[in-house]
Amino acid sequence: MQLQTESNPALNTVTAYGRDYIEINQVSYEHAVYFGPQGDIRAWEVKTTADITAEQLRLAAGLGAATADPLDFLDAGTAPAKPPDAPEVVLVGTGLKQQFLPQHVTRELIRLGIGVETMSTQAAARTYNILMAEGRRVIAALLPHEENTP
Incomplete structure (x- = not known):
């Protein structure tokens, strides 16, 4: 499906999507990707929603690797x-249908105050374009439909 929106050519925009691809800035990707309004479109090393781990979500959010602090127990509750x-x-675009992520996968981002929304890839692409056009700090992590269907 072709998406028709007014867009800023300097911003990453989802321009189309189909059963086995996602098109960003008129470049087609046949694998999972993550990106924000500016910067690179990166391959996301997941094939299905079952492959999405807390670490994969951190990576997509641009937070880097988690570090374990042995004194974290002192800050419990903060x-x-x-x-x-x-x-x-x-x-998170989960393919043809919305599939929720387990709480242990989203917990860290939620604790940081970063929203995590799962929806079909089609809905995620449209929502991303709207939020990006509004100047919001949004990341899209999208699975093509084909990779997520049984």
Whole structure:
């Protein structure tokens, strides 16, 4: 499906999607990708929603590797600080149908105050374009439909 929107050519925009591809800035990708309004479109090393781990979600959000602090128990009950350049929300496109992620996968981002929304890839692509056009700090992590169907 072709998406028709007014777009800024300097921003990453989902321009089309189909059963086995996602098109960003008129370049077609046949694998899972993650990206924000600016910067590179990166291959996401997942094939199905079952492959999405907390670490994969951190990577897509641009947070880097988690570090275990042996003194974390002292700060129990306090939320960790959200990095200043962190996204407001990560949109996860789960293929043809919406599939929810387990709580242990989304917990860390939620604790940081970063929203995690799962929806079909079609809905995630449209939502990303709207939020990106509004100037929001949004990340899209999208699975093509074919990779997620049994």
